[in-house]
Amino acid sequence: MGFFLETLFGGLMAGMLYSLVALGFVLIYKASGVFNFAQGAMVLFAALAMARFAEWFPKWFGFESLLLANLLAFIAAMAMMVVLAWAIERLCLSKLVNQEGITLLMATLGIAYFLDGFGQTLFGSDIYSINVGMPKDPAFILEGMFEGGVMVSKEDLVAAVIAALLVIVLALFFQKTKTGRALRAVADDHQAAQSIGIPLNTIWVIVWSVAGFAALIAGIIWGSKLGVQFTLSLVALKALPVVILGGLTSVPGAIIGGLIIGVGEKLSEIYIGPMLGGGIEIWFAYVLALGFLLVRPQGLFGEKIIDRV
């Protein structure tokens, strides 16, 4: 039982990280109907910026404080994501208004490859580390119930709390603020939104910036756990089944979807894996997503396609 719980927690934590990446997909899809293939590349780019700035700033300005370095690096990385959002809107999206979804998807695919390369040109292509002072030692809980307790990583716990906070902030932003309402309006019908004076360009810059913010948070957490390297951008591929499962238009869906995938992956690997010779973790998520596409194409929490006849 203790082992089961350990696996379960491990899965939940891994799932939380998938959710963070999936969030970026959902945000952009909701507001602009673009399936942003570049989300993974944005995570890598943000993490690279964060890691390198934290390394460079103390050298450039001659100070020691780790906290200050991280803080400044975070601000600088966020600023880069905003500039990036603005550039993507200016140079790419605004030229493609009212094009087919597939055209936009191809454009984001292009952006993904560009970002992968450009990030490494700017920041180098080695493996870097992000040290934001996440606790690295494991904690043992429920020691009264099981012998030896259940081991969980404190780092994962902190990550989960941050992810949860991020989701709450985003949900409030979408539901309660004027800009959030405008974002949802644009998501529903961007021509109508334009007709009542919502400027699409501004909205797109905002939403790509918010997605950039989500990418930065995801990048920091993944980066501090596994190191910052090229493979980080492939994390996005794990987020695809998450958004299919949770629904492309639902922020809570991205979270729950991530958790289900994370847990499902780990449990199936441990309990079904031995029967099939292992390696389930790699493809489990995709098979689950496929199954979901057959029975509930809008995902668990996706907006039902409302059609009046």
Place this chain on the structure above:
Amino acid sequence: MNTSTTNAPPAPESNILLNVNGIEVIYNHVVLVLKGVSLQVPEGRIVAILGGNGAGKTTTLRAISNLLKGERGEVTKGMIEYRGERVEALSPSDLVRRGVVQVMEGRHCFAHLTIEENLLAGAYTRSDKGEIAANLDKVYTYFPRLKTRRTSQAAYTSGGEQQMCAIGRALMSNPNMVLLDEPSMGLAPQIVEEVFEIVKDLNAKEKVSFLLAEQNTMVALRYADFGYIVENGRIVMEGAAQELASNEDVKEFYLGLSGEGRKSFREVKHYRRRKRWLS
């Protein structure tokens, strides 16, 4: 072009709100849709653009509100003035800030937002909280139906309610001039009357000017002050609403009435229409 109108152009009034002068619109760089349309909307009036499918009514409205770009169209000739200021180069949101807002054909409510959220989204260009609240109240007094449905998602409301929501949403930006595209489309005759009554009311009490595009000539001429008839991208006739309604050609081609009662010789009609107007 033979504008064989029997009526003189509108008496030159000093307070022309909107002046459209000889605009040409081309879609996709090749398709010429408007071939020199000129019209004027005096302050505080309801002006109707009438005509059949594909005549260029919607394109005219979109040219004014600058929503053509999304449809790959552009104004290539002529000029559009609002309160004496050239507005062709302004973005739709700048126009809304200046007081010109369009209600699109087919309503286009935000399906997943509630009615009230739809209305509040319409106030995007307004920042004064008190003003927004006052406008919301005003919209609810003109459209009491919306108040009863305020928490429903727009997609689940009826066609009439959606049309009201679309008009109410436009009113939230506190406009001087509303471009209203096919408000009667797909609505029951009774609801059409209800919507037009409210338009008339808004015009009389709130001094909002309307430029409306309609296929429903009969109803539109009953509520409008002035009308333009568009065919094939040109204005073929213009005049005060009552004059148009009593014009023989309009009666025959648009109201389905003629001296010998109802007829349906479509070929003949088409030929005669060509001969008289389009030659």
